[in-house]
Amino acid sequence: MGNVKIGERVQRKEDRRFLTGSGRYVDDLQLARVTYAYFLRSPHAHAKIRKIDTSKAAASVGVVQIFTGKDVAEAKVGGLICGWVVKDKHGNPHKAPAHPAMAADTVRHVGDTVAMVIAATADQARDAAEKIEVDYEVLPAQINLAGALDPKAPQVHADAPGNLCYDWELGDKAAVDAAFAKAAHVTKLDLVNNRLVPNAMEPRAAAAEYDRGTGNYTLYTTSQNPHVARLVLSAFVLGIPEHKLRVIAPDVGGGFGSKIFIYPEETMLTWAAGKIGRSIKWTAERSESFMTDAHGRDHVTHAELALDAKGKILAFKVDTIANLGAYLSTFATAVPTYLYATLLAGQYTTPVIYCNVRAAFTHTTPVDAYRGAGRPEATYVVESIVSKAAREMKIDSAELRRRNYIAKDAFPYQTPVALTYDSGNYAPILDQAMKLADYAGIDARKAAAKAKGKLRGIGVCSYIEACGIAPSAVVGSLGAGVGLWESAQLKFNPTGNLQILTGSHSHGQGHETTFAQIVSDKLGIPLDQIEVVHGDTDKVPFGMGTYGSRSLPVGGSAIMKAADKIIAKGKKVAAHLMEAAEADIVFENGTFKVTGTDKAVPLGQAVFAAYVPHNYPADLEPGMDENAFYDPSNFTYPSGTQICEVEVDPDTGVVDIVNFVAVDDFGNIVNPMVVEGQVHGGIVQGVGQALLENAAYDEKTGQLISGSYMDYTMPRADDVPSFKLGYEVTPCPHNPLGVKGCGEAGAIAAPAAVMNAVRDALAAVGAQDRIEMPATPQRVWAAINAH
Amino acid sequence: MTMSVAMTVNGKAVSGNVEARTLLVQFLREHLGMTGTHVGCDTSQCGACVVHVDGVSVKACTMLAVQAEGSKVTTIEGLAASPEKLHPMQEAFRENHGLQCGFCTPGMVMSAIDLVKRHNYAVTEEIVRHGLEGNLCRCTGYHNIVKSILAGAQAMKAAGV
Numbered sequence: 010m011g012n013v014k015i016g017e018r019v020q021r022k023e024d025r026r027f028l029t030g031s032g033r034y035v036d037d038l039q040l041a042r043v044t045y046a047y048f049l050r051s052p053h054a055h056a057k058i059r060k061i062d063t064s065k066a067a068a069s070v071g072v073v074q075i076f077t078g079k080d081v082a083e084a085k086v087g088g089l090i091c092g093w094v095v096k097d098k099h100g101n102p103h104k105a106p107a108h109p110a111m112a113a114d115t116v117r118h119v120g121d122t123v124a125m126v127i128a129a130t131a132d133q134a135r136d137a138a139e140k141i142e143v144d145y146e147v148l149p150a151q152i153n154l155a156g157a158l159d160p161k162a163p164q165v166h167a168d169a170p171g172n173l174c175y176d177w178e179l180g181d182k183a184a185v186d187a188a189f190a191k192a193a194h195v196t197k198l199d200l201v202n203n204r205l206v207p208n209a210m211e212p213r214a215a216a217a218e219y220d221r222g223t224g225n226y227t228l229y230t231t232s233q234n235p236h237v238a239r240l241v242l243s244a245f246v247l248g249i250p251e252h253k254l255r256v257i258a259p260d261v262g263g264g265f266g267s268k269i270f271i272y273p274e275e276t277m278l279t280w281a282a283g284k285i286g287r288s289i290k291w292t293a294e295r296s297e298s299f300m301t302d303a304h305g306r307d308h309v310t311h312a313e314l315a316l317d318a319k320g321k322i323l324a325f326k327v328d329t330i331a332n333l334g335a336y337l338s339t340f341a342t343a344v345p346t347y348l349y350a351t352l353l354a355g356q357y358t359t360p361v362i363y364c365n366v367r368a369a370f371t372h373t374t375p376v377d378a379y380r381g382a383g384r385p386e387a388t389y390v391v392e393s394i395v396s397k398a399a400r401e402m403k404i405d406s407a408e409l410r411r412r413n414y415i416a417k418d419a420f421p422y423q424t425p426v427a428l429t430y431d432s433g434n435y436a437p438i439l440d441q442a443m444k445l446a447d448y449a450g451i452d453a454r455k456a457a458a459k460a461k462g463k464l465r466g467i468g469v470c471s472y473i474e475a476c477g478i479a480p481s482a483v484v485g486s487l488g489a490g491v492g493l494w495e496s497a498q499l500k501f502n503p504t505g506n507l508q509i510l511t512g513s514h515s516h517g518q519g520h521e522t523t524f525a526q527i528v529s530d531k532l533g534i535p536l537d538q539i540e541v542v543h544g545d546t547d548k549v550p551f552g553m554g555t556y557g558s559r560s561l562p563v564g565g566s567a568i569m570k571a572a573d574k575i576i577a578k579g580k581k582v583a584a585h586l587m588e589a590a591e592a593d594i595v596f597e598n599g600t601f602k603v604t605g606t607d608k609a610v611p612l613g614q615a616v617f618a619a620y621v622p623h624n625y626p627a628d629l630e631p632g633m634d635e636n637a638f639y640d641p642s643n644f645t646y647p648s649g650t651q652i653c654e655v656e657v658d659p660d661t662g663v664v665d666i667v668n669f670v671a672v673d674d675f676g677n678i679v680n681p682m683v684v685e686g687q688v689h690g691g692i693v694q695g696v697g698q699a700l701l702e703n704a705a706y707d708e709k710t711g712q713l714i715s716g717s718y719m720d721y722t723m724p725r726a727d728d729v730p731s732f733k734l735g736y737e738v739t740p741c742p743h744n745p746l747g748v749k750g751c752g753e754a755g756a757i758a759a760p761a762a763v764m765n766a767v768r769d770a771l772a773a774v775g776a777q778d779r780i781e782m783p784a785t786p787q788r789v790w791a792a793i794n795a796h
Numbered sequence: 797m798t799m800s801v802a803m804t805v806n807g808k809a810v811s812g813n814v815e816a817r818t819l820l821v822q823f824l825r826e827h828l829g830m831t832g833t834h835v836g837c838d839t840s841q842c843g844a845c846v847v848h849v850d851g852v853s854v855k856a857c858t859m860l861a862v863q864a865e866g867s868k869v870t871t872i873e874g875l876a877a878s879p880e881k882l883h884p885m886q887e888a889f890r891e892n893h894g895l896q897c898g899f900c901t902p903g904m905v906m907s908a909i910d911l912v913k914r915h916n917y918a919v920t921e922e923i924v925r926h927g928l929e930g931n932l933c934r935c936t937g938y939h940n941i942v943k944s945i946l947a948g949a950q951a952m953k954a955a956g957v
Contacts, residue, residue, distance in 0.1 A: 020890060020891065020893075021890070021893070023898070024889070024890045024895060024898075025879075025882070025890070026898075027895055027897075027898025027901050028872075028876075028882060028886040028889055028890060028895065028898075028901060028905065029832070029872065029873065029875070029876050029879065029882070029886070030830070030831070030832015030833065030871065030872035030873040030902050031832065031873075032832075032898050032899075033831075034831075034834070034899065036825075036831075036835070037825075037831035039829060132815070132817070208934055209897070209899075209934055210834075210836045210842065210844060210897065210899040210900045210932060210933065210934050210935075211834070211836065211897065211899040212835075212836065260897075260898065261897065262834075262836075262897045262898065262899025262900075263896070263897040263899060263934050263935055265934065292835075294838045295836065295837035295838045295839065295842075296838055516897050517896035517897030517898070517935045518896070519896070682893045683893070685893070685939075685940075686893050686896055686935075686936060686937075686940055689936060689937035689938075689939040689940065690896065690934070690935045690936050690937040691937070692937055693937035693938065694934070694937075717837070717838070717839045717841075718837050718839050718841030718842060718932070719839050719841065723841075723932050723934070724937075724938075725928065725929050725932065725938075726924070726925040726926075726928035726929065726931070726933075726938040726941065726942065727925040727926050727928070727929055729937065729938060729939075731921070731939050731942065731943075732937070732939055755937070
């Protein structure tokens with residue numbers, strides 16, 4: 010592979026190993042003298058642990074050791090933390106109840122960890138766990154979100170009265186109320202944003218080693234951010250000094266947010282490896298993933314939109330209850346607040362907005378960031394109510410959006426909910442999407458469908474997202490416990506090949522290709538001479554990891570900054586070699602040249618001279634190895650419009666997606682092939698939320714009813730169509746690549762696009778306000794046939 | 797109680813002593829150290845573990861190792877003629893970006909080859925989408941997998957494999 014440029018459809022460097030079965034995921038690792046862990050989990054949503062008898066289990070074949078919550082408490086292992094402090098409307102920090110790595114006296118959701126069995130084989134550990142006798146006193150559980158804040162509801166934590174974690178607000182309530190008083194039209198909407206299970210195809214897994222000689226720990230884990238895992242485990246949970254803990258996230262099979270967080274299992278494995286002095290490995294079974302991977306979404310919302318007679322939005326108010334589950338996951342508090350309410354302006358000039366969010370504990374699996382994290386929830390509210398308003402006011406829904414778009418010359422644009430949008434141009438995106446979707450022809454297609462007894466509908470969703478997370482000072486002022494910069498190291502070898510060490514982590518996004526691609530373009534080095542190294546805290550200087558569509562805008566920018574330092578140093582070397590002034594050196598296509606002459610030194614020659622500095626500037630350090638940290642000055646603001654067309658069979662309630670268009674503005678695009686893949690995948694996760702997926706609990710027992718692939722409807726190939734994609738490009742003005750991020754857009758916009766289409770179809774029979782996600786055949790049929 | 801089992805995996809004779817409950821996928825991964833075949837669920841739904849047993853695709857989590865006694869098993873590791881020369885279906889997945897995280901990929905490729913052969917190379921988008929209902933992918937949205945398999949079918953036909 011030779012030199013490549015930004016913008017080319019470069020095929021992925023990582024594919025060969027994945028296609029030949031040579032990937033190395035955590036469960037593939039073969040460690041010496043390894044033991045296996047099995048976690049005994051609570052079958053109850055809420056119970057006191059009266060007694061645990063492990064004697065029979067301890068005598069079971071192959072058992073090495075059993076730990077219970079009591080052992081963990083006695084060893085004073087720290088609890089798991091929530092890394093973002095949200096202050097409520099009175100300025101008080103959120104309630105932060107203890108989250109022990111294993112429950113000592115009370116279990117709070119089905120799947121809560123109760124005991125850890127370590128044995129010579131995984132089967133022996135599981136066999137032994139079945140012999141543990143736990144005496145539970147089953148207590149009433151609060152499962153339903155809408156009722157969680159009822160004063161009579163069963164309490165999840167004694168130190169969070171009324172199950173309230175925080176009552177938070179954003180925006181100017183008085184101004185909003187005043188605007189509503191003057192409105193020509195008010196649209197009201199109640200919505201449920203259904204709970205989802207992330208379901209990365211690789212289940213979570215971990216393996217921990219302890220080296221008695223050095224006292225060093227190594228944790229292999231399915232993580233999107235190994236340095237953050239190390240920081241949290243070191244500083245807050247286990248007390249292992251940061252330099253004595255190495256965290257490695259090798260090939261990771263998808264994350265979608267669920268692998269950002271620090272979970273009980275890797276915590277226990279690391280701790281126990283030190284206790285027993287042997288390696289321990291654990292891989293979740295899928296049913297454990299369903300019960301214990303942090304879930305996503307789960308809001309109940311009432312929203313009201315005020316408009317003038319011409320359909321111009323005057324004000325917006327939103328009241329949301331957000332489910333946090335039984336414990337606070339690592340970033341749970343930020344998702345329904347700063348990643349949600351700040352996006353409620355959407356693409357519109359809404360002058361005033363007020364949002365109140367009450368976050369509740371329930372006896373369910375913890376809820377945290379899942380692809381989009383807060384932004385899909387915001388987009389679903391905004392885009393559902395805008396379409397409803399259009400229907401009520403008899404204005405075409407695309408037209409109503411157009412009347413309210415922020416104009417292209419209004420950027421930077423300050424919204425009433427804290428964010429300053431940096432760039433965008435929304436109307437051409439809508440135009441392109443309408444053309445690709447043949448929006449103009451919908452009436453004829455509706456008529457044709459009607460003639461064969463079907464209901465056609467079309468749905469528009471214009472989304473905005475804030476990603477490239479995030480300026481450290483901004484998130485710090487909002488309560489984040491970390492800075493959200495990224496690091497990069499460009500390390501040349503004397504022979505001229507290059508390692509890019511990045512703090513971003515690739516678990517499907519193709520960084521090994523796109524990061525190499527931007528450096529190949531920038532430094533003029535062939536792709537096959539560049540290796541991207543990620544996921545190992547002992548190799549990469551530091552990293553904040555991959556989430557919030559930040560890898561390219563933040564991680565990629567750090568790489569560009571390091572490349573600039575390489576060029577700057579190379580110029581000094583080249584100037585010396587060519588006996589020219591540094592100011593006269595230019596760098597083009599991998600070569601340093603003296604302006605106005607034919608003198609040239611290839612980068613490789615400068616690199617060699619830096620490592621073999623026989624003829625070298627006296628005041629310059631040898632070596633060609635540069636570090637950079639990049640802290641963004643703003644979020645990035647990808648935007649776009651999706652248009653979905655559905656055909657509903659009123660006899661069966663089946664919704665068939667007959668056309669799906671997505672036009673996005675991701676700023677500059679490095680690798681269109683990879684970007685398209687991200688959009689496709691995101692859309693299907695959004696379609697899944699809209700039509701198929703639901704984490705459904707039995708409201709009495711707290712059992713996750715949809716707890717396996719037999720019950721939880723994952724989108725399959727025949728549930729979805731192929732997609733039509735388009736792009737508009739307004740480069741991001743504040744990062745060196747001009748990129749905005751593309752990882753979450755599909756999932757952010759698709760639920761509203763699909764549901765607006767379903768509602769449009771159901772409007773023909775007056776059923777448009779009787780349907781919630783997921784719009785399963787049963788629900789659609791019931792909506793049509795409700796009397 | 798352990799039982800002895802012998803079979804051919806990717807053209808090589810292999811044998812081992814396994815517990816009766818050992819699944820074929822466990823035998824491949826844990827006894828033979830062939831970790832290309834993945835386990836993504838516990839209900840035989842996801843298809844990450846698909847291998848070929850005597851030329852037919854099988855979910856290796858639904859078959860006991862001892863049931864494969866005497867069989868010819870092909871896994872993802874046995875498809876490519878050499879590290880440089882991929883099977884046409886593998887190559888089609890690479891060219892069409894039919895994979896992202898790579899976890900479902902071995903099962904997808906193994907299923908795809910069997911699907912194409914069962915239809916004597918004459919596959920359509922509809923056949924491919926329906927034929928993949930036993931394989932889950934969370935990354936790609938299937939769009940590029942379908943594209944890969946349609947291209948791979950043509951390439952397999954042209955290569956006569």
